[in-house]
Amino acid sequence: MSTAIVSAEHINVILEAATRDADEEGFEWFAQGKWWTFTRENRDRIGQLMLDTNLDAYGRRYLEPTEVYVYSYSIPARIYEPIEILKAIDGYEYQCDVDASWDTHPIHLMMQQLRKRVIAWLDGYDAAEWLI
Template identity: 30%
Template sequence: MTAFVVHVEHIHVLLWAGLRDPRLGALRWNTATVAGELQPETASTVGQMLLDENIASVAHLHNEPPAPEIYKYRPPAQRGWTNVELLNALHCYRYQSCEHPDWEGSEAQAFTEALEARLIHRLPGYSSGPWAITPSSVPSAARTRGA
């Protein structure tokens, strides 16, 4: 499979996913040199960083100079995405952006890890199981059958 630069709508959706639940507070990530935060007023800057990273990865794979694009955030055309669909889109973005030597430790990598953690915590049933499992712990499926 050939790497490609994701459509700006893909970036819009990722940013929307990070912005959509303000009760959890701002999505934050850290690298050795950057402390990032996604807020409505930083969405275009964060989106530009994500797009630049994707472009750098594809350029590296094709041994071509990167062709910069200007990014400006806007809410996505569709907003009914499930957390599973958003995780899939995030994994696509990461796959398309991780092919150059500067990915490890990059702000884009840290952003994807922070968004992935947030989306996983939103999955239905994520919090219903025990935090720590002991010999007396019972899986939720077994608890449901026994009721």
């Protein structure tokens, strides 16, 4: 297993998806005993946390310090389809999952919640039977 540092655009795409259909309360998830809220106003802060988490995983994987990068949100280059967003979430998580601590990390739990939201955007999801 290898680890890479994801691009700012990769993080932009994930954060844009998290706010795509969020109302005024934003996108919420529960982690470490509290509710976390992601809104358009705190994209830079959550994006920095995502980048720092990725940098930390990279440093732990290769046992070397990483440079400090400052994240600043910008609108993604294009609108990404739900399947592309799901793949971006999977790719990001792969780069951060270096040990058991990832399972309870706030960003991992955010990705899990976002994944559920994006799956519901897939064509045919709403029309499919809930119970079979």
